[in-house]
Every structure is written in structure tokens, then in C-alpha cells.
Amino acid sequence: MSSSSPPHPVRSALRAARPRNARPPRIVLTSAAALLALSATLTPAANAEESTDAALEWYDATAETIAAAGAPTQSTNSRTWAIGWLSAARALGSPPADVNRRHFQDAALASAVHASLVALVPARAAELDAALSRTLGRIPDGPAEERGVAAGRQQARQVLASREGDGLDPASVNEAFPVPEPKPGIWQPTPPAYAAATQAGNRKARPFLLEKADRFRPGPPPAPGSRRYRSDLAEVRAYGAADSTVRTARQTETAAFWFGSSLTLYTEPLRVALARSQRPVAARASLVALFHVALVDTQIATSDTKYAYVSWRPVTAIRSAGSDGDPATSPDPDWTPLHVTPAHPDYPSGHNTYSGAAEEVLTALTGPRTAPFPLTSPTAPGVTRTYTDWRTLTLENVDARVWSGIHTRYADEVGVTLGRDVARHTLRNAGALFR
Known part of the structure; x- marks a missing residue:
């Protein structure tokens, strides 16, 4: 692009919205979204x-x-x-x-x-x-x-x-990860396949905008035996079991609905946002670009945290209960989750880092609410749900992973926060993408 070319409308809006030291991130994002909306006048x-x-x-x-x-x-x-x-x-x-x-x-x-x-x-x-x-x-x-x-x-x-050689090819993403020495709280391969850990290489990939993978790494998960650990494990033990007697039909449906790939499940909500936008085509293309840039960086940050703490999954914790030094728990070697546990550590939940980042981008660039839209899921055939805001998708993801028996609630909630943090960083620094 020559030096005499007119400025990119999205780049100009985001440049004008760069944060000042005295302004909190939320205000910066609101300003950036407002200025991006003003680009529609161009x-x-x-x-x-x-x-x-x-x-x-x-x-x-x-x-x-x-x-x-x-x-x-x-x-x-x-x-x-x-x-x-x-x-x-x-x-x-x-x-x-x-x-x-x-x-x-x-x-x-x-x-x-x-x-x-x-x-x-x-x-x-x-x-x-x-x-x-x-x-x-x-x-x-x-x-x-x-x-x-x-x-x-x-x-x-x-x-x-x-982006050549950024480490996001499948072989690099799924590089071999040695099984850690067994001890309370530490991830081990999970039934039924007891497969090797996956996605460990994501943490080494080159982000789009994050300076480093651990930029927003949260603190460690609750220690085995702590009050939060015990309460969350008790919840997933009761509500996430394949033969749970307390999980409702609606909760079971929610778990199934959000069990599939986040990328697949969020393809339609992003399309809804794109279709309903009245902004010029440059800003609409930027919405899709920023959404996925944020999600690439979020998945890198997720892998960093997962493999920094290698926190064990509920199925391992419940079947090994008592080995964590908590005399109030008893092992249940036959406990089985509603859904098969993915082959990587519990903390944080990748579905919820994804939903947190997705919600943040969609809210900042399109507003928190939209007209009703239907959504289906490949893992819940015949089920259609209707949504009018982006936050509800996040809230359902948090519950769904507990009711599936594959994540603790703290892993879900911290995941949402991590995803939002990375997405805010993407939006604050998006001008760099359009230089």
C-alpha cells in the first residue's frame, strides 16, 4: 500500500482507541467498539x-x-x-x-x-x-x-x-508429551482409551498478538483437599456421572449440546453476527478476522496453562479419591463420566476459554444482544436452541462441562476469564494486524 493511500477504516478506528495508561481495559474496549462502528459512515x-x-x-x-x-x-x-x-x-x-x-x-x-x-x-x-x-x-x-x-x-x-512455521500445523500441535509421574492432582491418561496427551504443542506455537503464551496464565487450581477442590469434585461426581440420579434431562441435553468442537459450535453464532452487521464490508471482514485471531491466541494460552499445571481430570480424581490425602473422600473405581474425557489436563477448560474469548469479541464488536437466532449441535441431533445474547452460550458451556463429567467448575470459570483476557488483548492491539 502506498504512503498516499487512504487509511484502513478498521485500523484507523482501533488506532484511535489505543488504551491510555489511566483508562481501564473495559472502557478501552467500549471505545474501540464504538469507533469501529463509526467506520460504517465511511x-x-x-x-x-x-x-x-x-x-x-x-x-x-x-x-x-x-x-x-x-x-x-x-x-x-x-x-x-x-x-x-x-x-x-x-x-x-x-x-x-x-x-x-x-x-x-x-x-x-x-x-x-x-x-x-x-x-x-x-x-x-x-x-x-x-x-x-x-x-x-x-x-x-x-x-x-x-x-x-x-x-x-x-x-x-x-x-x-x-505465518510460515508458526507451529500450528497438526504435527507440532500434537507433539509428544511424556506422562507425568503419578501423584495426587497430576494428570494421567484417562479411560477408556488411556490415550497420550494431545494439544501439548499449542503452547509452543507463535501467537498472532500475544507477546508470549503465558501472558495471562492464571494461578494454580485449588489444591487437593482444599474446600473449593472438594466442593467442585463433589459436584461433578454427582452431576457428571453417566448414571447420575440428580442430573435433569435438560442438564443432560445441555451437556450433549456443547460436547462437540467449539469451532463448529461457534461457526453459526459468528455467521449470525456477520449477517446482521450493517457495517461496511471491510469492518465485517475484520470481525471474522479478529474473532479467529483471538481464538488462535486463546488456544495457545490454554495449552500453556494446561501443561503448566497438568491438573488431573475428574475421572482420575474420583477413582483415586482418598489418595489426595483427604480422609473425607472415598474412592469410586467404577465412576464413569457421562461423556468420554478428552486426552489433556483439566485446568482450564478449553471449551470455556473458547466461549469466553468468543463472547468478548462478539460483545465488543456487535453488542451483547441480538435478535433471536436458532442453533443446532452435531452432538445433540434433533435439538434446536434459541439465543438472544452471547453470554448465555458461555454460561451453558460452563455448566455443560461439569454435567458431562469431564471438567471441574473452577476449570470452567477460570477458562472463561482466560479467554476474555486474551480477547481483550486482541482488541486492544488489533491495529498491529492492519499495518
Whole structure:
């Protein structure tokens, strides 16, 4: 971008909202969100329902690409989303003054996301090429289309190059982690598979904006035998058992609803926010980019904390009760959780770091509430729930992991805080992404 180009609207808004030392983070975020909203005055936003919306078209193409041929590791797929949409947001920032703005931006967005996805998920090249042809086929031939395509491809090349070797490929994410020596409170492989630990390599990956993985690392979990430890373990023992007699049908449904991949479960809420936004396309692309940048950094921070403390899962704690030195507990070697425990430590809950970060970004950039929207889950077939705000999704995630029998409540609650902290950091420092 030449020095004479007009400033990127989102970058300008975020730069203006950089925190001053005397201002608390919440005020900074509110200001940043307000200024980002003001960027809508720079370009009239087309109603997504009045004409084909390139942002939604390529949002769906990204989701379909990840679903069909994405990586086996969630953080790798979050990285793919972040790269594609950061490329698009950058390409959209400064449309030439002498061409049709809408035509340029549609071509730039489609070309940026297309180039990123083809590079990262080459198995879907044919489908992505066809989608690009459909988008460009709606745009009149000429300088707007040509310069948009060039801008999108250029930004994709630059972002892809900047993330080369960042340690978020599946092999690096799932690097081998030695099983710790057994002792009270320390993670051990869990039944039924007793699989090796996963996602340990996330903590070594290069974040987008975090200075280091432990920037927001919380303090340790409650010590075995402490009051909080005992109360939370008693709760998950009662409510999270496969044969629980106290868990209600609604609670069981909630546990099943939120059991699947957070990336999958939050794809529709983010789409709702994107579809309902009346901001210009550059700001809308930035919403998707910032969401996934925050989630990549959150997953890195989550792994850092999990493997710093290697806290044992409820199933290990309950089956080993008494070995933690607490005479008030008794072991239950046959205790089984409602859902199979994932193969990594308890503290903090990754589902809840994800939900905390997602809620923070959506609230800061779109407001805390929205018109009712339905949501389904692949792990709860036939169930549809309706939401009107982002906070409820977080609250259900906290409860769900307890009722699944796979997390303690303190691991869930600290997870939400960690995710929010990382997301706030992303929003405070987002200007760096658009330089």
C-alpha cells in the first residue's frame, strides 16, 4: 500500500482507541467498539438480504472447506480462518478512488479468502475455484475486478508468508508429551482409551498478538483437599456421572449440546453476527478476522496453562479419591463420566476459554444482544436452541462441562476469564494486524 493511500477504516478506528495508561481495559474496549462502528459512515453497507453478499458467500465457503477437508486439530483450523479473513480485511481497507468500490471489494475479499484456502486446504481447490468463478462472474470485467483480485492475492501471499512455521500445523500441535509421574492432582491418561496427551504443542506455537503464551496464565487450581477442590469434585461426581440420579434431562441435553468442537459450535453464532452487521464490508471482514485471531491466541494460552499445571481430570480424581490425602473422600473405581474425557489436563477448560474469548469479541464488536437466532449441535441431533445474547452460550458451556463429567467448575470459570483476557488483548492491539 502506498504512503498516499487512504487509511484502513478498521485500523484507523482501533488506532484511535489505543488504551491510555489511566483508562481501564473495559472502557478501552467500549471505545474501540464504538469507533469501529463509526467506520460504517465511511462506506454505505449493503443489506445482506437485498443482494448477494460476498462476505457471507465466502464465510460459508470457508466453513464448508474446513468441514470437508480441514485439519484434525482445532487450532490449525482456527489459523486457517484467521489467515483467510485477515488477508481479506487488509485487502479491503483502501479501495482505489477511480473504480467501483463494491466491485473492487467483492473481488478483493473473494480472491483473498480463495488464495488463502487453496494454499492451506489444497484438497478443496476445485470447489474453491468454482466458488471464485461464481463471485467474479457477477462482477463486470474491468479495472475494479482486476485490481480487487490483485489486492486480495497480494494480501493472502503476505499473510501466509508471515505465518510460515508458526507451529500450528497438526504435527507440532500434537507433539509428544511424556506422562507425568503419578501423584495426587497430576494428570494421567484417562479411560477408556488411556490415550497420550494431545494439544501439548499449542503452547509452543507463535501467537498472532500475544507477546508470549503465558501472558495471562492464571494461578494454580485449588489444591487437593482444599474446600473449593472438594466442593467442585463433589459436584461433578454427582452431576457428571453417566448414571447420575440428580442430573435433569435438560442438564443432560445441555451437556450433549456443547460436547462437540467449539469451532463448529461457534461457526453459526459468528455467521449470525456477520449477517446482521450493517457495517461496511471491510469492518465485517475484520470481525471474522479478529474473532479467529483471538481464538488462535486463546488456544495457545490454554495449552500453556494446561501443561503448566497438568491438573488431573475428574475421572482420575474420583477413582483415586482418598489418595489426595483427604480422609473425607472415598474412592469410586467404577465412576464413569457421562461423556468420554478428552486426552489433556483439566485446568482450564478449553471449551470455556473458547466461549469466553468468543463472547468478548462478539460483545465488543456487535453488542451483547441480538435478535433471536436458532442453533443446532452435531452432538445433540434433533435439538434446536434459541439465543438472544452471547453470554448465555458461555454460561451453558460452563455448566455443560461439569454435567458431562469431564471438567471441574473452577476449570470452567477460570477458562472463561482466560479467554476474555486474551480477547481483550486482541482488541486492544488489533491495529498491529492492519499495518
